[in-house]
Amino acid sequence: MEDVEMLLGRAPNDMDVVMFADVPPVVEQALQPLDIQILVDNPWIKANYKVDFYAFTLSEPPETLIELSAYWYSMWSHRRSLQWKGFLSVRLEPAFDQEASDLLRIRRQEIQNEQN
Template sequence: MGLAEGFQWLNGSFTENIELSEQRAPRDIDVVTFTFEGDEFYDGLQPDQLRLLGATREDQSFIKNQFKVDFYVQSLTDAPERLVEMASYWYSMWSHRRSKQWKGFLRVDLAPRQDQEALAMLKARKQELAHE
């Protein structure tokens, strides 16, 4: 789709070792994409591409059901007050477990220049796991 500038915040029960603590697999992943893309980018997308960005509640339900992802996009070109408001919202939602215990979430850079290095690291780790 071309979202290559910005970053994502990733969260979900996988960040809490839910497999060990509750002996179950994660049910979904939560993703907020922070991007500098503006109206020109969105105006150039096809309807099926726009749907994958979760523009409406119906689109968000589709993404959740189809891919097991709670997905949101936040423009970094919004007014500073809006950015602070939304960052505060996500932090308040994601910084604690339901038990009130503190927890973290992940930040992933969207820069494609790091893709090859990340892929090499994943392949190396996969080989390590295969030999354990």
């Protein structure tokens, strides 16, 4: 994470997101090809949401997960000037889905009120 508005005087170009998901086998089997395609279609996601998104399941072998974590850390831990950047880890918990949905609804309403 870096504050490009303050550091560079511009809006962010995108957000880089890596998701490591624990997908139970029964859910993985129930997913339709289109569901998976949407999750791995990085050009579509970037065009529509300004997010570079990469998804991996925790069912990958431990060695693979370690390699992936090291790779993403090396890709995004520094700016091109070698200055350190930060990471934000967000744990998604189904128990908080309703609260998160309520907060998003309130924020959307605030934005709409600001625009009117």
